[in-house]
Amino acid sequence: MNYNKVDAALAAALKSEETDKNFIPVFVGVNKGLGQNEKEYLQKLGLIFNKDIPEIITATISQQAISELSDQSWVRYLKLSTRLKPK
Amino acid sequence: MKFEKIDPSLTVVLKNFKLEGLNGLKKHMNSLGVVSSAENSPKPPRLVSFVYCDSNAKFDNLVTRNIIVNQKKGKIRTAFFPLDTLDEVSEDDRIKRIIPAQYLKMKMDIAPGKVNLPTFVNSTGLGGNGVIIGIVDSGIDPNHASFDGRILKIWDQGLSGPGVDEGHYGLELSGNMLTASRDVHGHGTHVAGMAGGMQPKFGGVAPKSEFLIVKTDFQNAHIADGIRYIFRVASDIGKPAVVNLSLGGHFDAHDGTDPLSQIISSEVGPGRIVCCAAGNEGTDNIHSQKQVAKNQVRSIRFMIPKQGPQWAALNGWYSGTDKIKISVKSPTGFNTPYQKVITNGDPTRVYDLPDGKVTIVTSPPDPSNGDHNFIVFVEPHNLSSLPVEQTWKILLRGELINNGRVDIWILDNLDQQESFFTGTSVSDSVKIGSPGSASEAVTVASYTTKNKWIDIDGVQRSIAFTLDSISDFSSEGPLRNEIPKPDIAAPGAYICSSLSADSELDRRFMVSQSLRMMAGTSMATPFITGIVALLLERDNNLDPNSVKSILRANARIPGHPQNTFDTKWGHGLIDMSQV
Numbered sequence: 001m002n003y004n005k006v007d008a009a010l011a012a013a014l015k016s017e018e019t020d021k022n023f024i025p026v027f028v029g030v031n032k033g034l035g036q037n038e039k040e041y042l043q044k045l046g047l048i049f050n051k052d053i054p055e056i057i058t059a060t061i062s063q064q065a066i067s068e069l070s071d072q073s074w075v076r077y078l079k080l081s082t083r084l085k086p087k
Numbered sequence: 088m089k090f091e092k093i094d095p096s097l098t099v100v101l102k103n104f105k106l107e108g109l110n111g112l113k114k115h116m117n118s119l120g121v122v123s124s125a126e127n128s129p130k131p132p133r134l135v136s137f138v139y140c141d142s143n144a145k146f147d148n149l150v151t152r153n154i155i156v157n158q159k160k161g162k163i164r165t166a167f168f169p170l171d172t173l174d175e176v177s178e179d180d181r182i183k184r185i186i187p188a189q190y191l192k193m194k195m196d197i198a199p200g201k202v203n204l205p206t207f208v209n210s211t212g213l214g215g216n217g218v219i220i221g222i223v224d225s226g227i228d229p230n231h232a233s234f235d236g237r238i239l240k241i242w243d244q245g246l247s248g249p250g251v252d253e254g255h256y257g258l259e260l261s262g263n264m265l266t267a268s269r270d271v272h273g274h275g276t277h278v279a280g281m282a283g284g285m286q287p288k289f290g291g292v293a294p295k296s297e298f299l300i301v302k303t304d305f306q307n308a309h310i311a312d313g314i315r316y317i318f319r320v321a322s323d324i325g326k327p328a329v330v331n332l333s334l335g336g337h338f339d340a341h342d343g344t345d346p347l348s349q350i351i352s353s354e355v356g357p358g359r360i361v362c363c364a365a366g367n368e369g370t371d372n373i374h375s376q377k378q379v380a381k382n383q384v385r386s387i388r389f390m391i392p393k394q395g396p397q398w399a400a401l402n403g404w405y406s407g408t409d410k411i412k413i414s415v416k417s418p419t420g421f422n423t424p425y426q427k428v429i430t431n432g433d434p435t436r437v438y439d440l441p442d443g444k445v446t447i448v449t450s451p452p453d454p455s456n457g458d459h460n461f462i463v464f465v466e467p468h469n470l471s472s473l474p475v476e477q478t479w480k481i482l483l484r485g486e487l488i489n490n491g492r493v494d495i496w497i498l499d500n501l502d503q504q505e506s507f508f509t510g511t512s513v514s515d516s517v518k519i520g521s522p523g524s525a526s527e528a529v530t531v532a533s534y535t536t537k538n539k540w541i542d543i544d545g546v547q548r549s550i551a552f553t554l555d556s557i558s559d560f561s562s563e564g565p566l567r568n569e570i571p572k573p574d575i576a577a578p579g580a581y582i583c584s585s586l587s588a589d590s591e592l593d594r595r596f597m598v599s600q601s602l603r604m605m606a607g608t609s610m611a612t613p614f615i616t617g618i619v620a621l622l623l624e625r626d627n628n629l630d631p632n633s634v635k636s637i638l639r640a641n642a643r644i645p646g647h648p649q650n651t652f653d654t655k656w657g658h659g660l661i662d663m664s665q666v
Binding site for chain 2: 003005006008009011012014016025026027046050054055056058059060076077079080081082083084085086087
């Protein structure tokens with residue numbers, strides 16, 4: 001795990017016993033203009049894109065996938081998705 | 088008598104009339120459309136009402152019975168008839184529903200009138216025709232008359248299904264399947280009604296618009312998916328869209344660099360607008376701001392209430408050019424070690440103090456803004472057994488200081504009582520979190536136009552809100568990076584709008600079986616969303632900057648010159664008279 005790409009909230013969630021480590025909702029910041037290799041890599045994680053891959057991907061993935069993604073050079077950051085509330 | 092066709096408030100009128108005669112009607116004359124007569128008058132008491140009927144039904148034959156239906160066509164018409172003919176009217180197969188007119192209508196019309204919306208609508212004829220209003224919220228009541236035939240699709244993110252292109256979860260519904268999605272919270276239905284609802288007693292701002300609804304689980308990643316979905320579907324059918332986000336949180340940098348805000352900024356453009364709530368933390372002590380000097384220790388106090396979640400989560404940010412160490416001090420004086428930014432490996436450390444468990448996360452600079460983010464979790468031991476609330480402290484020690492400013496927010500605990508900062512640790516500013524912090528969003532503050540109403544039981548209710556002023560609860564800006572927010576203020580308290588039949592509600596806030604009162608920047612936001620829909624009908628290609636320019640040019644803080652900005656008012660209350 002490259003913790004330099006993981007935000008503080010996600011680091012805390014990964015440490016917490018209350019987090020379901022198989023289903024962690026995250027934002028993944030990636031480089032612009034990713035190619036077919038990256039598309040196939042993401043597809044193996046269940047992330048399917050019919051068009052271009054956006055610079056910010058949303059995903060619900062496992063701790064293992066987070067760890068693997070953090071080691072990819074084209075991944076800029078991983079941030080925990082948090083729950084908002086009606087105002 | 089077919090009671091199933093009769094509005095419950097009318098049933099109460101009938102009951103009182105039967106029990107007490109004309110005296111029983113007096114209590115309803117100030118609120119409902121009951122027209123009584125003098126004690127000795129030969130005229131019977133009559134009723135002004137709305138009748139729901141077949142569009143082309145003819146009622147000429149009823150005139151001889153003094154039953155007057157005012158319009159020749161339409162699904163909803165107004166009528167005037169003796170109260171003692173109600174039985175006959177209800178038995179008429181052509182009539183589907185009878186709802187008494189309400190004098191309350193004038194009061195509910197206060198909000199549009201305060202910003203001269205009727206003047207604008209009457210002079211332009213705009214109603215949001217050809218414009219999509221996207222609502223990402225708790226869902227919608229698809230059976231509510233306010234939205235009849237105008238909901239194109241619902242993406243219910245909580246139902247099992249293959250999802251949509253933007254997220255392979257949930258179920259997309261349309262046509263007869265819309266009713267598979269319910270709004271048990273009621274928030275989304277109220278918001279949608281405000282933006283574009285259409286009903287006789289109270290109409291939304293853009294009643295000719297169409298809806299795309301995302302019923303969300305409020306995960307901000309899923310909200311982002313919802314925004315992308317709405318703009319894609321609207322684009323597919325070639326219509327401009329405005330997305331309403333009456334939601335928010337404080338787990339972000341409060342500078343518009345969080346992923347949801349960034350996605351909003353990348354999704355908007357010509358004919359694609361997003362409106363966001365500023366937030367309701369104006370009177371809540373959720374923010375602290377301190378200036379830290381080199382070799383100085385500053386303390387920030389916060390309290391964890393005994394009744395509530397019994398934990399606190401805090402989200403802190405400071406400049407990436409500073410080096411600051413973080414410690415937590417417990418109520419009985421035990422400290423964690425000072426923790427620096429951890430650049431190698433897991434930045435999370437857990438400390439077991441006698442008063443509770445403390446987790447501190449000190450990550451390297453955030454790649455989105457270059458600033459440092461730290462998270463603190465505190466879980467006190469046996470809080471409920473203690474005689475008083477506990478005051479904890481965050482200690483900040485400056486090691487290398489170029490800027491020195493530290494901002495910390497206590498995070499929302501959803502509906503539970505929250506922890507809060509105390510004393511001089513409180514800072515009443517920078518309380519607009521994501522997505523209201525998105526630079527391209529129109530961020531809306533709340534203005535109070537109404538603080539009294541008559542509930543469904545005929546009882547007058549009042550709330551101690553100051554009328555004709557910015558709502559106390561409306562969150563203050565600016566953003567942490569000094570960008571001015573909110574953008575604009577609009578009526579948000581108290582607002583009467585659509586009531587979801589599936590939501591449970593305190594009857595004091597019910598006005599009828601189909602209307603409820605709510606207050607919040609959540610209500611102010613759809614007011615502006617509706618206005619944006621009107622503007623998009625006039626010009627399909629308006630982009631966020633041009634929309635904001637129009638709104639700013641037609642807003643004012645009372646008693647101040649135009650273009651004055653205030654952290655609570657934004658650029659002031661919208662005035663549609665000259666738009």
